[in-house]
Amino acid sequence: MSFTRSLFSGTSKRVEGDLTFSVNDKDYSVTPEENGDWSYTLEYMDMLMDGDYISYIEGSNARGQIAEANDNLTVDSSNGKKPNQ
Helix, strand or coil: CCEEEEEEEEEEECCCEEEEECCCCEEECCCCCCCCEEEEEHHHHCCCCCCCCEEEEEEEECCCCEEEEEEEEEEECCCCCCCCC
16 A cells, blocks of 8 residues: 655635645645645645545635635556556
8 A cells, every 4th residue: 555645736816815625535724825826735644545536625705705626636656667566
């Protein structure tokens, strides 16, 4: 079994305050920089095993309108190598 410490990042536009980032059924609070860029590195205890996941990000603007997005991702810690190579 392999685990990967993953870095997630993105850019938020016209969003006020913190964002909620979710992956593997866990929620994390992220604070965008002034230009809207955000990033989050999963802690050791939350590292992802090799496999397929869906990540989600959600935030709201000053009017309370919600913006959300999701993305599919695959974790493959083999770096392109076949097992037993």
